[in-house]
Amino acid sequence: MLSQVHEVCSQRTDGEVATYIPQLAYAPPEAFGIGLATLDGHVYETGDSRLGFSIQSVSKPFVYALALADHGLEGVLQRIGVEPTGDPFNSITVDEETARPFNPMVNAGAIVAASLVKGTGVEEKFERIRNALSAFAGRELTLDERVYNSENETGDRNRAIAYFMRTMGALEGDVDEVLEVYFKQCSLLVTARDLAVMSATLSNGGRNPVTGEVAIEPEHVSRVLAVMSTCGMYDYAGEWMYRVGLPAKSGVSGGIAVALSQRLGIGLYSPRLDRRGNSVRGIAACEELSQRLGLHVL
Ligand code: DON
Numbered sequence: 001m002l003s004q005v006h007e008v009c010s011q012r013t014d015g016e017v018a019t020y021i022p023q024l025a026y027a028p029p030e031a032f033g034i035g036l037a038t039l040d041g042h043v044y045e046t047g048d049s050r051l052g053f054s055i056q057s058v059s060k061p062f063v064y065a066l067a068l069a070d071h072g073l074e075g076v077l078q079r080i081g082v083e084p085t086g087d088p089f090n091s092i093t094v095d096e097e098t099a100r101p102f103n104p105m106v107n108a109g110a111i112v113a114a115s116l117v118k119g120t121g122v123e124e125k126f127e128r129i130r131n132a133l134s135a136f137a138g139r140e141l142t143l144d145e146r147v148y149n150s151e152n153e154t155g156d157r158n159r160a161i162a163y164f165m166r167t168m169g170a171l172e173g174d175v176d177e178v179l180e181v182y183f184k185q186c187s188l189l190v191t192a193r194d195l196a197v198m199s200a201t202l203s204n205g206g207r208n209p210v211t212g213e214v215a216i217e218p219e220h221v222s223r224v225l226a227v228m229s230t231c232g233m234y235d236y237a238g239e240w241m242y243r244v245g246l247p248a249k250s251g252v253s254g255g256i257a258v259a260l261s262q263r264l265g266i267g268l269y270s271p272r273l274d275r276r277g278n279s280v281r282g283i284a285a286c287e288e289l290s291q292r293l294g295l296h297v298l
Contacts, residue, residue, distance in 0.1 A: 002046045005288045006034055010047075015272030015280035018252040023150035027053065027253065027271035032281050035196030035267040036289075041209045045193055052189040053269055054147040056251030057089065057105070059133065059185045060113070061224050061232070062198065064104040066132045067116040068220040079116060079170075080109045084231045086238075089277065092161050099169045105231035105249065108161050108170075114182040115173055122177050126184045133188055135215035136198040138208050141188045148187035155183060190255065195267025199259040202247075225259060236276045236283075244286045245296030256282040260295055 010032055019025040033048035067076050081095055085102045094101050094108060101108035119125035134141045162179055165171035171178065190198075201208045202224060206216040216224070228247035233240040240248065248258040254271035256279055266289065270281035290296055 001292065002034055002036060002044050005285050005292070006032065006046045008288060009281045009284040012281050012284050013272075015274050017254075017271045018273055018277070021147065021151045021154060021252070023147045024054070024253055024271075029272050031254075032270040033192035033268070034285055035191070035193035037196040037200035037209060037265045037267075039200060039204045039209045039262070039264065043193060043196060043210065045196075047192075048269065049192040049267075051269065052144075052191055053253045053255060053271070054144050054186060055133070055188045055190045055255060056186045056253045057110070058190070058195060058249050058251040058255045058257050059129075059188060060105050060110040061202075061228050061249050061257070062133050062136055063110065063117065063129055063185055064113045064227065065216045065220055065224045066129060067104075067113045068223060069216060070118045071116055073220070073223060076113075076116065080104050080112050082227055082230070084237055086235050089234050090157050090161070092157075092164050094165055094168050094170050096168070101165065101170060103231040104227055107158055108165060111158065111162055111178060111182050112165065112171055114185060115171060115178045117181070122180045122184075125181045129181065129185050130188060132215065133185075133198070135208065135213050136201045137190065137194040138197050138211040138213070139194070141190060141194070143184055144187045144189045148184055151183045151186060152180070155179060158182065186251075192255070192267040192269040195255055195257040195269070196265050197267070199257045199265025199267060201265070202259040203261050203263060203265050225261060228259065233278060234276050236278055240283075241298075244283075244290045245298050246286070246290060248286070250278045250282065252277050254279040254282065256286065258286060260297065263295075
């Protein structure tokens with residue numbers, strides 16, 4: 001079944017590989033991998049499911065989970081809202097009434113989430129993030145230095161977002177340090193298989209179904225899935241919920257993580273993106289899978 005979906009969706013050759021982070025432009029445009037992890041720890045895979053790519057924004061829900069673990073629900077809510085914006089992921093906005101970014105899935109909110117992770121200094125904070133995401137994936141994740149350097153060299157828009165948030169009182173601390181942590185989190189290397197296991201860990205109440213390790217306490221899981229449901233697919237979140245109906249997060253390198261609570265996790269990778277920045281084949285495959293397996297939550 002998974003390979004049938006892969007075959008059908010491979011026919012899609014539209015979309016463009018992201019280039020605004022120059023290193024991402026080297027991704028193989030034809031690459032396409034799907035992983036599906038069930039809660040008994042089985043992982044089904046097809047295509048380029050073990051090809052590495054930088055996680056980019058798919059890291060956001062998992063770092064948000066870590067911020068929740070470090071500060072609790074109220075502590076995090078005071079600093080990051082949970083309202084979808086309909087704006088692009090990199091818009092330079094905060095909720096001016098509350099001086100909070102709108103939600104943790106846009107860059108502004110994700111930068112604040114990264115700043116909330118406990119630890120002294122960049123290295124300690126980043127190591128906590130790397131360890132947390134590794135627990136979700138069930139293997140030790142590593143940094144793609146080239147992507148990190150490339151993003152650091154060209155990340156002025158995120159710098160603008162961060163400085164703007166600091167003038168609004170939405171972000172504390174040293175902007176360069178916060179962004180180093182954020183850029184590094186986005187540059188962790190994963191595969192479609194990893195994203196399947198990471199999502200299945202959320203679906204399994206925070207316990208990795210392959211390793212048995214607890215990656216996040218169960219009390220935080222529903223909050224992470226909630227922001228994925230409402231804000232996870234950029235300004236496509238509404239149509240995504242309508243068509244596919246599952247909590248998910250996409251990223252500009254072409255990854256998508258999809259979680260269906262109590263049932264399974266899906267990870268997809270295909271770097272050609274539509275105009276909103278979502279993987280063309282990834283979305284097509286999710287629609288197929290949702291229909292064929294009857295996964296729509298509503
Ligand atoms: O901050 C950026 O622009 C990238 N590191 C991540 C962008 C991304 O995947 C967009 N997601 N919502």
